[in-house]
Amino acid sequence: MLNLAGAPEKSYKNPLSRRAFGVCLVFTLILCFIMGTIGYIVFQRSMMKQYEMNLSDIIELTCERIDPDDIEKCFETNERSEKFEELSTFMNQIRESYALDHIALTRPIKEGDSYDVIQIMSGLTEMEKQGGGTIDAPIPYLGDRIGFVFPPEMLPGIYQEFMYSDKISFITTKTDYGNTYRGAVTVRKNNGEPVGLLTAGLSLEFIENTETQYLQIVLIATILLGVVFISFMLLWLRARVIKPLSRIENAASDFESRSRNQKNPDVLVMDLPPLHTGDELESLSEALNSMSVSMKNYVKDLMKSAQTVDNLRQDLVVTKKQAMQFSELAIKDALTGIRNKAGYDKEVEKIAKEFEEGKTRFGIVMIDLNYLKKINDEYGHEKGNIAIQNLCRLVCTIFAHSPVFRIGGDEFVAVLRNNDYDHIDDLIDEFNDTIASTGNDINLEPWERTSAAIGYALYTEGLDLSIDDVFRRADEAMYERKKEMKAARE
Numbered sequence: 001m002l003n004l005a006g007a008p009e010k011s012y013k014n015p016l017s018r019r020a021f022g023v024c025l026v027f028t029l030i031l032c033f034i035m036g037t038i039g040y041i042v043f044q045r046s047m048m049k050q051y052e053m054n055l056s057d058i059i060e061l062t063c064e065r066i067d068p069d070d071i072e073k074c075f076e077t078n079e080r081s082e083k084f085e086e087l088s089t090f091m092n093q094i095r096e097s098y099a100l101d102h103i104a105l106t107r108p109i110k111e112g113d114s115y116d117v118i119q120i121m122s123g124l125t126e127m128e129k130q131g132g133g134t135i136d137a138p139i140p141y142l143g144d145r146i147g148f149v150f151p152p153e154m155l156p157g158i159y160q161e162f163m164y165s166d167k168i169s170f171i172t173t174k175t176d177y178g179n180t181y182r183g184a185v186t187v188r189k190n191n192g193e194p195v196g197l198l199t200a201g202l203s204l205e206f207i208e209n210t211e212t213q214y215l216q217i218v219l220i221a222t223i224l225l226g227v228v229f230i231s232f233m234l235l236w237l238r239a240r241v242i243k244p245l246s247r248i249e250n251a252a253s254d255f256e257s258r259s260r261n262q263k264n265p266d267v268l269v270m271d272l273p274p275l276h277t278g279d280e281l282e283s284l285s286e287a288l289n290s291m292s293v294s295m296k297n298y299v300k301d302l303m304k305s306a307q308t309v310d311n312l313r314q315d316l317v318v319t320k321k322q323a324m325q326f327s328e329l330a331i332k333d334a335l336t337g338i339r340n341k342a343g344y345d346k347e348v349e350k351i352a353k354e355f356e357e358g359k360t361r362f363g364i365v366m367i368d369l370n371y372l373k374k375i376n377d378e379y380g381h382e383k384g385n386i387a388i389q390n391l392c393r394l395v396c397t398i399f400a401h402s403p404v405f406r407i408g409g410d411e412f413v414a415v416l417r418n419n420d421y422d423h424i425d426d427l428i429d430e431f432n433d434t435i436a437s438t439g440n441d442i443n444l445e446p447w448e449r450t451s452a453a454i455g456y457a458l459y460t461e462g463l464d465l466s467i468d469d470v471f472r473r474a475d476e477a478m479y480e481r482k483k484e485m486k487a488a489r490e
Contacts, residue, residue, distance in 0.1 A: 029220070099202075170183050367412040388409075392412065
């Protein structure tokens, strides 16, 4: 099968049209469900509100015909008065006229811990008067106990409603006739004493049947709307999205196959068919065309710059060598030619790595030049520099197998390595003997009589936790030697 560009049409594992269909279907179902649910709730509440208004009118109209004192007397004597008969006839008419499930006046009672309901009167249909009806049960009359027709758990609530309620209350109940929406109000004397509980109920069968019809209509409407909406959306997506995207994809695939292993940048142009959708897809097509042109120009520039890059690489090699030379100069002391404090810090980093690897065979030697300030003050800094250089030569000569650093104006450090580590005591003695001999040579100038204090420390496991601990002990040993030399001169 060929597409519009004449290329074989691809098959996709999860095509866009299928996903669009799924999204539209889910959206339609959710939308119809929400609209149906809202409509159902609004319809049900509206119908129940209308039922409440009808029952309220019926109960209020009936209450206007009731003489509480006459009802009380009839209840106590169990005899029907003329007003009683008139009220009974009226309730029969109300029952017939409004198609009520029931309308009755009863008297809930409490006897000890038990509850019951006594019949006063109820409205009857013509069929019920003639002995017919929907249920096979005797018609209750004045004074009959009818509590057995109610669930036992309802009787306490009916009694509480009778005794303490002043307003019409509504409740949905399940009776032998089916589900009923019941309204009830307590009939009271002028002094507030309750006489009876007037109840009237309307069958919910009409609402339930209407709700069923409504749900059927909503279901049919959902199916129709879904079919129309999904069909429209798929046609629109195919024309406005899927076909333009297929054209862009085919052009991109062709561009990829032509540019593979291509050395001629002039063929690196994407041949996109013109799109006139006026939306983001048209903008995407134009952007891809522009991108391919820019890519072609960019590749040309890269090829032209290849030689320049190679030259830069050569320059980089030269620069790297120069940088290494500058780095060496940065860690070299200008006066003595040995490494300075920065060089010592790098040596410490190296020792720290060896320390972590368990290589702990090293030591630190601290050397401090004496009288440097005095020489500078009395003979000038040039003579002081000579004294520093002389001490540097001495330290480098004695500790020939260890790196030596000048870490301060008059301070030197040697990191003991190799043979120097094994003969440290001999080297210390040699250093002190040389210092003593030079210091006592009267043929030398004062700045040539090198005087310095020396101290050292070897790494000791259990005593030293880091390189700093070894340095600190060497520094302390050097200062102890300085004190000894001062005490000897005094």
